[in-house]
Amino acid sequence: MSEQKKIKVTLVKSLIGTKAPHRACVRGLGLRRMHHTVEVLDTPENRGMITKVAYLVKCEA
Template sequence: MEKIKITQIRSLIKRPKCQKDTMKALGLGRMHKSVSHKTTPQILGMIKKINHLVVTENI
């Protein structure tokens, strides 16, 4: 299964609670922190909700 690397590039200050919760569920919360996850429909849906806050790349 493919993996995807997610890096936070924008701050969570003044963001809605649902976006903060999504970032926390992905394991992010600080600027320039990166995590890798398997590419599943659930993860891709989370990334779609916060695509303006993160950068993604395939591993």
């Protein structure tokens, strides 16, 4: 089996003043604080969360 593709996601904007579902998406992606970067699998679920909070995060393939 080939290894699944990953996406690097970085939190670049503060969560203060954001909606609770958006904060939940950020936590679901594994991001904890500003400028924290994680690698997540490139799945439709993760892409949906990234799209929802696109104004808070930066993505790299």
